[in-house]
Amino acid sequence: MSATESGFKPFSRQQMAQRAASDIPEGWYVNLGIGIPTMIADHVPSEREVIFHSENGVLGMGPAPEKDRIEPWLINAGKQYVTMRAGGSFCNHADSFTMIRGGHLDLCVLGAFQVADNGDIANWATSENDTAPAVGGAMDLAAGAKRLWVLMEHTTKDGTAKLVAKCSYPLTAPGAVKRIYTNLATIDVTERGFVVLGMAPGLGFEDLQARTEAKLHRAS
Numbered sequence: 001m002s003a004t005e006s007g008f009k010p011f012s013r014q015q016m017a018q019r020a021a022s023d024i025p026e027g028w029y030v031n032l033g034i035g036i037p038t039m040i041a042d043h044v045p046s047e048r049e050v051i052f053h054s055e056n057g058v059l060g061m062g063p064a065p066e067k068d069r070i071e072p073w074l075i076n077a078g079k080q081y082v083t084m085r086a087g088g089s090f091c092n093h094a095d096s097f098t099m100i101r102g103g104h105l106d107l108c109v110l111g112a113f114q115v116a117d118n119g120d121i122a123n124w125a126t127s128e129n130d131t132a133p134a135v136g137g138a139m140d141l142a143a144g145a146k147r148l149w150v151l152m153e154h155t156t157k158d159g160t161a162k163l164v165a166k167c168s169y170p171l172t173a174p175g176a177v178k179r180i181y182t183n184l185a186t187i188d189v190t191e192r193g194f195v196v197l198g199m200a201p202g203l204g205f206e207d208l209q210a211r212t213e214a215k216l217h218r219a220s
Helices: 013-022 036-043 093-101 137-144 205-210
Strands: 029-032 051-054 058-061 084-090 107-110 114-116 148-151 177-181 185-190 193-199 216-218
Touching (some): 013 148, 036 107, 036 148, 051 093, 093 137, 107 137, 193 205, 205 216
Parallel strands (some): 029 051, 148 177, 193 216
Antiparallel strands (some): 058 084, 177 185
16 A cells, blocks of 8 residues: 555655654764765754764764765765764774774664664675675674664565564674664664654554554553
8 A cells, every 4th residue: 555545645764864863862972874864964953962973984074065065085984975063073994993882972873674673683685695795884883882773764665564573684783773763653662672652644553563564562
């Protein structure tokens, strides 16, 4: 059943990023994963202090630059052009990963192929035939950051659920995810499993459950 047939409109990717950005507390150090999570930096007001980190050695990133204000040497780990906020700095790649592995990041936001209701995350490979040689920096981030949130579409393009009872893809990290933002809902990962905090306007709880493999719980 399409969104139109169901009478609701999913959140856009920009809206997903805006929702996540609004929940990041003042003063947090945050790593943004490649893909949708990088959009979060565009939705933090300049008067709020949120310090964005990138694995390639950037601390204090701002929003994406205007097309006529691009600095070609200033990129994030996803090779996207970025800006720097006042007080931002650069460091060696090894020092950047020392921040990650030393537990100095308050939050990391990643994309994912699957998230299980116990917090397991799979975000680097979908089969034994994938060309990716290894899990990469996502493993360090999932293990080293104090909190891990996920920003992703609720289902695949063919409607397959990405919120599952057990991940079928290779794990990036076990039991790491604390919150999930999708185009359909905001969901916390708790001891009960997936707890729904909010949904796209017009979407019913049963409709959301029909698009989710794992059991959902209503927030009390």
